[in-house]
Amino acid sequence: MRIGVVGGGLAGLSAARRALELGADVEVLESAGTVGGLASSIRAGGLTFDLGPHTLYPGDPAVVQDVETLLGTTLRRVSPTRGIWRSGRLYRFPFHLGNFVHVSGVRAAARPVLSYFAARALGTLRPSLTATDLEEWAVRRFGRPLYEFYVLHHVSKNVGVPPSELPALWGRQRIAIPDVGTALRQLSGRAVPSRTSYYPQGGIGRIVAALAVAVRHRGGSVRTGTTMVSWGRTGDEVELRVQTDGRCVVRTLDTVINTGPVDTFLRCADEGTVPSSVHRAAGRLRYRATVFVYLSTDDAAAGLPCDLCYFPQGEVFTRVYSPTGYTGAGAPGSSAGFCLEIHCDPGDGLWNLPDADLGRLTVRDAAALPFFGAAARLRVERVLRIRRHYPLSAPVSPDLTTVDDYMDGASPSVVSAGRLGSHRYVNMDSAMRMGTLAAEVAYGLRAPLDIRRVADDPVFVEDGRRRS
Ligand SMILES: Cc1cc2nc3c(=O)[nH]c(=O)nc-3n(C[C@H](O)[C@H](O)[C@H](O)COP(=O)(O)OP(=O)(O)OC[C@H]3O[C@@H](n4cnc5c(N)ncnc54)[C@H](O)[C@@H]3O)c2cc1C
Structure with a gap:
């Protein structure tokens, strides 16, 4: 054939x-x-970057085994740390109840936490209720305040569509919300195993x-x-x-x-x-597009507080990862690299901006955050566009x-x-x-x-x- x-x-x-x-x-x-x-890697500024923070998930054990056979010992187990930056504070991502209370403070966390437990209790009493859209699905599992905190802005900026217009399947496949037992363990400070995935040395x-x-x-x-x-x-x-x-x-x-x-x-x-x-x-x-802006700096003070970080609010970018984290790609000297993802729609205002403007906007917003060091030392290494990558x-x-x-x-x-x-x-x-x-x-x-x-x-x- x-x-x-x-x-x-x-x-x-x-x-x-x-x-x-x-x-x-x-x-x-x-x-x-x-x-x-x-699933490509690129070289820029002496560093190896991927198109976004890729790791191989263990969802299909046969595939993982196959990749292990292909790559041998160069395939490493990794547990990338993730965070979400909200109103000047860094929260663990996905949601972790103990961390949420710790970072928000007990008073501010009280209502969202009570809503979470109320939503879970209601879900247990009425298990047959099926949600038709993502908002309904997430509110039933999270309660409304935590849905608004973790899902609403994050999804709307990332996907360009409000959760009420996305199917519930979207949440089932992508959003981790702890059950009550796990949430209580998180609250009591007892360790909850971190999720493992796989990453090949070299990208x-x-x-x-x-x-x-x-x-x-x-x-x-x-x-x-x-x-x-x-x-x-x-x-x-x-x-x-x-x-x-x-x-x-x-x-x-x-x-x-x-x-x-x-x-x-x-x-x-x-x-x-x-x-x-x-x-x-x-x-x-319909598809969502992404512009990847790759930055490097020789400022030793620069560094993300976790391997990848979500920015659901005002910044032009939505997600940033640094290849010096779980990738094990050591940066030469004191330099550091960052891959910043700008999510947009093909043909919209952001997509149509020239590369130089996208680079300038990215550096402007990055420099206002405490992770990227001095603005004057940030270099735009590459701007890369993927018109279609997120099927909507x-x-x-x-x-x-x-x-x-x-x-x-x-x-x-x-x-x-x-x-x-x-x-x-x-x-x-x-x-x-x-x-x-x-x-x-x-x-x-x-x-x-x-x-x-x-x-x-x-x-x-x-x-x-x-x-x-
Ligand atoms: C930012 C980002 C982060 C991600 N993170 C993860 C992650 O952490 N873990 C994970 O498991 N997955 C992740 N993914 C998803 C993963 O990258 C994809 O699911 C996977 O790579 C898709 O592979 P594919 O072969 O289906 O499609 P593609 O990789 O899109 O391959 C299709 C190929 O077809 C070529 N092509 C198109 N048209 C033509 C034509 N007319 N003639 C010839 N060639 C053509 C294209 O150039 C392309 O190389 C991520 C994706 C993105 C964009």
Whole structure:
């Protein structure tokens, strides 16, 4: 079987590796100059940065074991510390009851804490109540004051949509709220185990690099600087046209596995291949964008108080991490580096600002905080934009259902998987799992629905446990 894989990120390379195991001839086509996609590392200012504070969560033990086999002892267990900066104070993130009381003071914490216990008691009395949106879901578990403190501003700034407009599934998969037993242990100061994840020495990009080596080792080909520009069907075959070295080349394949944005993939189909209703639905799928501003400084006084910190209030950036923390990437001399994420929508005011202005705004807001040292010593090393990385349309939305239905019908000659390929919020372990399943769909061993199930189960992404 001849399989072409669009995209050399985790999903694409995992698909390629599994397809090779199943006996296919495989070619991976990646438009960027390097493989990696969202799980890439970059060098700037003598430091290794990732696209955001990536660690591999233990949600899918089989994937973790696989990555351990790929990377050996260079894959380390880490427990990044996280905080949220609110009104000049640093709180632990996710919510920790003991820390909340300690930082807020007993008087200020009394009402939110009582509301929390009242909400949990009510939830126990009425377990059958199901929440339809994220606000309802979080208020039922947190009480309103803590929901407003930890969720409302954080989510609205991060995602650009208020929690009342996001599905409850969003919370089940992403927000850690302690049960009463855990909260009481936190309050009494007894230790609660920190969450472990995994990080490869040298940057998160090492995982993708190791996958690319494994693909080539099995006889697959991985071509960077090669963009899929259009595709169409001729009988049982799929014709894929790609742009490489300024030339357009045609590949005739049995199956195309797409891992780039599914709406772009559908837009690239030959006329008459995709019904106009599907085109319209795909065109309405929404994404959040991020601008990454990488800063460095030689000010020895600079340093984050935790490995990554959220800024849900006035700052232009929403999240900052420092690669000198859990990454173990020692900074040369007394220098330090910071990756600041500005979340915005493609085409909005922030997105349209020139790089120099984004750098200036970032330095201005960073300099007003006690973590970045003197403003005059902060250097903007790189500004990087990702137009589409955060799929916003809910899995149950009519537009995504229309796209899913079309893709089901197109399988197994056309299969789409991964974070953007399925238009679903998934992390690295799930993207890899989806890629593996996509190869099995191509061979008729699975249904496309199995790929989507990886994302649509209400499991918490950081530990893979099912959440009600
Ligand atoms: C800021 C940030 C922080 C994150 N933190 C974590 C974390 O801590 N833990 C975790 O597990 N996950 C994290 N994630 C999620 C994780 O990065 C993704 O789930 C995963 O990398 C997605 O892999 P993918 O292969 O599905 O998609 P991608 O990585 O997007 O790969 C798709 C590839 O397709 C290529 N492509 C697109 N169109 C074409 C075309 N026409 N022709 C050829 N190639 C094309 C793209 O260049 C890209 O390389 C984070 C993501 C972000 C953005």
